[in-house]
Amino acid sequence: MEPATTKESVDHVDVLIVGAGPAGMMMALWMARCGVKARIVDKRGSKPLSRQIFNGQADGLQCRTLEIFDSFGFANRAWIESNHMLEICFWNPDETGKIQRSGRIPDTIPGISRFQQVVLHQGRIERFFLDAIESTSPIRVERGVLPTSLELDASLVEDPEAYPITIKLRHLTEEEATPKQVATSANGVVAQDGLFRSNLAADDTAELLRGAELNSKANTVETVKAKYVLGADGAHSWVRKQLGFSLEGESTDYIWGVLDIVPITDFPDIRMRCAIHSANSGSIMVIPRENKLVRLYIQMTTTEKTGEASSRADRSKINPELILQAAQKIIAPYKLTYRTLDWWTAYQIGQRVGTHFSANERIFLAGDAVHTHSPKAGQGMNVSMQDAYNLGWKIASVVKGTSHRSILKTYEAERSQIAHDLINFDHKFSRLFSGRPAKDVMDEEGVSLEEFKDAFQKGNMFASGIAVDYGKSIIVAKPSSTGTLENGTSESDLAVQTAQSLATNVKLGMRMPSAKVLNQSDARPWHFQERLPSNGTWRLVLFVGRLGLPECRQEMTKMCEPLGAPQSFLRRFTPQGGRYDSVIEVLTVHAGPRTDYTVFDFPKVLRPYDEVDGWDYNKIFVDDDSYHEGHGQLYEYLGISPDKGCAIILRPDQYVSYIGPVGDYESIDKFFSSFMVDQTTRN
């Protein structure tokens, strides 16, 4: 059927997002929170069947991802519904070849975050995103919409007012938008390839109703003019193909079967994350999930052989029965079977990274569109969401006219490094995991338990997402070891140098660590990170130290006088009529004691006044003991001397930009001036 005549009207949007998976949703959420005009389209239809087929693909949530969710207000939903993974157990053959538990380590390194790794299916995570987007903006995911052409007018890319991208969207019919299903019978109660039945939760109803509504547009084509486009459309990215970019890397020989089952077993660690290496039958990774489900990644040693000749093995021969048999061999002498099969698949995947992450910093790629790898490490969804988390606030601030376009270059600089780290990690991890366990110390070809455990432990820090460390740039005032910035500018281009020594545990380029502090006004304990919601604002955090010390008071005054002045950067970079904390929010944390002070002991600029709301009681905090939740010892935790203090600049995504003395107003002004748009001179 030919599409109906193209609509005459052309829609103008600031940001068009192609693909409504986790990366696309994250981008849309940023746009929602920053009040940017955006659309998000996905070729899959609105029926649960058509959307939820992919839900089995990825569902581990790193602790950093949960921190990000919390900054948008929905980590609690994931935390409550998910399964929490606390411990990894290693099972290896003993001298007789029988598997036995040979070690345990915590799944998340204790102390690195207030969250730990959890598992939840992607359908629920998408639900949380949708609710968060819809509760604060008019943005709605448009399903059954396929982009058909993409043009970028290179002559307009540096004009902030221009819409240099033209994209055509075809609205599909529900039939076109529904992928074909392959129903497979197995020895279980229910077995549908790729369909999460448990996904059909009550709160999806509104979604279904909207499907009918969108369908009225079916079989039409419309033209959209956009300032920015994000291609978050998966490993086979249409956007990437339009740009002529490719993924580079290699394929792997290993085939893995995946079963999501309610296991019936006498294997005692089935509710732990387990790495089971059998003597000769391959490996299993056990990932306990929510609702009694357990995911098993099972190495298909027999199938691997049949596929050895060709570069891609024949996955069509694999079925759940075959995968279960492989698992039973590995886990013997323990018994394993099931009556409930929720989902299954088999995969064989390489590690690849995109050659480019953007075209002219106007069209960007994120998620699987720029990096693919195996699902076992539980990284895919996390890194994809974090790509968009890195990019969203940057685009929003440029679109809103508060930042120069120059900050957009940092996206590729920051995220391509992570993508490379990811595939290196995955490559190493996959090979170690698929290797045969060493028989003894003399067995050099086999993988020793120590080697494996060590790799796992090191991998855990990477896998947490906490280790991300962005390089030096105009928004990370960090000394580079090479003298050259990662985005190509030279050292001397930097506006300011920062003083890492003032906060030894706050690392430039890394996310701000968190411990509990108390609100000075009401003594309520908060994790400091909870005061850093993702709303697009930069934050200047003044650790003013002990107010009882004249030096500390003096430094505070030195900062606050220019800060409160009319020509302050707070005023210069905040649009006319914008709230005092809408571009840069100033937070203060003093070293106590709480009961010696009230907010009125602090300069006015630290507790701004509003004619309707009175004084702001949510800007001043204190590092002191709480009644019910202990003493966070934030100064100590961050390595900040309470006799000296420091000023820290945090990006809207909680990464650390700058550390300096409390009183050094000038450097901070310089930092912001290097990329922010002066609103007083803007017409």
Added chain:
Amino acid sequence: MEPATTKESVDHVDVLIVGAGPAGMMMALWMARCGVKARIVDKRGSKPLSRQIFNGQADGLQCRTLEIFDSFGFANRAWIESNHMLEICFWNPDETGKIQRSGRIPDTIPGISRFQQVVLHQGRIERFFLDAIESTSPIRVERGVLPTSLELDASLVEDPEAYPITIKLRHLTEEEATPKQVATSANGVVAQDGLFRSNLAADDTAELLRGAELNSKANTVETVKAKYVLGADGAHSWVRKQLGFSLEGESTDYIWGVLDIVPITDFPDIRMRCAIHSANSGSIMVIPRENKLVRLYIQMTTTEKTGEASSRADRSKINPELILQAAQKIIAPYKLTYRTLDWWTAYQIGQRVGTHFSANERIFLAGDAVHTHSPKAGQGMNVSMQDAYNLGWKIASVVKGTSHRSILKTYEAERSQIAHDLINFDHKFSRLFSGRPAKDVMDEEGVSLEEFKDAFQKGNMFASGIAVDYGKSIIVAKPSSTGTLENGTSESDLAVQTAQSLATNVKLGMRMPSAKVLNQSDARPWHFQERLPSNGTWRLVLFVGRLGLPECRQEMTKMCEPLGAPQSFLRRFTPQGGRYDSVIEVLTVHAGPRTDYTVFDFPKVLRPYDEVDGWDYNKIFVDDDSYHEGHGQLYEYLGISPDKGCAIILRPDQYVSYIGPVGDYESIDKFFSSFMVDQTTRN
């Protein structure tokens, strides 16, 4: 307009609830969770205006109430949206008569609960209840429905199959169901007496849609036959009047004004709970709320005088301007004004308790229908909800045929005591609060700061809801000091005696205290209380001690052999086809270490097997260190020796029924046998 002809059809329900305030909602939620056929009606209409007029009345949530919310799965919503009150500040006149901060105490006593007192408006709390009810049952609140007649056939009250209550319900039109509004102008941006604008949250939409639907029944009368009726219809309870019961007590002379405002003030403790006593102008209680709001309870000393002659003062003369003026006098020399007034009222209230809490244990009263008092102590909504929380599971178990009707007598025995404690507390507290502060130690008529602070501190334990201590009865196997049970039966009637000494900090008749334990299967930390959801099941908790000790193993075996046998009370009291944990759930907590054991080291009855789901991994816990949340030390916290252990029976509402040795199967069988219905002999 005359109602249309009475419908011919008669609806039969197990439970009819009159009144959809917090007490009625709590009852409906129990019915939802226990799968009981119930209806809940309220005369107020479905428009927000008509429902939310009363929202200003009560909104403190005790820590015990939050524990109860958590047992239904929504404490987190209240915890996130509410304002947390951490500290009480006392302000009193200094020697010159100027008010000054004279002391601070924690608002919730540290250590008594994992929650602390919070404040949130009633509209949100009702929302949480509605969502919880609707997500698990077909029960929907029917608004604009007025009961017009109530009959109880006394000859049928002891017949478990009978519907002895006949009630007629009139479906009102929306106009009839909407109370008249009094709009009052003040110096604020908006001022509407009794209307919470902030209540019109997005998730009320479904509610509004349903309003239209219900309206189709407008102006009809229907007849309902019910097994049980709950009158939760407020201080002017229609149900209570039909039964001819009255409230007894006294009126008070004090008039208090209430303002819910966004304060503009230089008073430094405006975000703390404050008790401010001025020298001669009366008192203010400050209750900081969510969304920048602060509630002020203000003593109207001038108005009080005008109303002195009559028994009820003239409240019609009071307006927000007058209340603000009174507040300004008390809080001087600090300034206080506002631009945003959310709600206001003035009240003068007595303390009264109902003469009876039930008619033939078929028609019950709960909440304001049986006790009224001042709102300042923040108790009303809490005690009302807890009335229904006490009653709901009892009625549900009788309706479902698992318990004898005899347990219903415990409702009045348990809750009338609480109601009397409440009004005594409120009486004392109100008078102390309204008293003039003592000028010096010689001023005997004035209230001294010490006296006041002391009363506050003692009151805090009562106000937390944790101090509730139910008397001896067939469901609380507690020695009574008098030898007579509170419900009138004598000591010798008791089936079993219990051994308080085996768990010195677990008090019979009080709610089970909680600390963190780990799931043996996956090492996940849980607050023990989180494993006690309100689903209607009794719980037998086996603290089996250290399995390394032969004595402990022996006691465990002594219990588990008869417990797993076909004639076990677990089997006898569980209906045919019911899940193994649907009437009595067995939980085990051993003393560790965790890594020495797996669930397969425990008898099968402690980790039941299901043909589809396999072994149950959620019944066995261990008191051991966690990776990220410390060591709960539950045995120590509860005063249980890990070398000895004990068995504890918990009611479905988390109150402690029985404590005894682990191996004493007989006493536990006897305990349950005294009120549970043997399903093997039931026809």
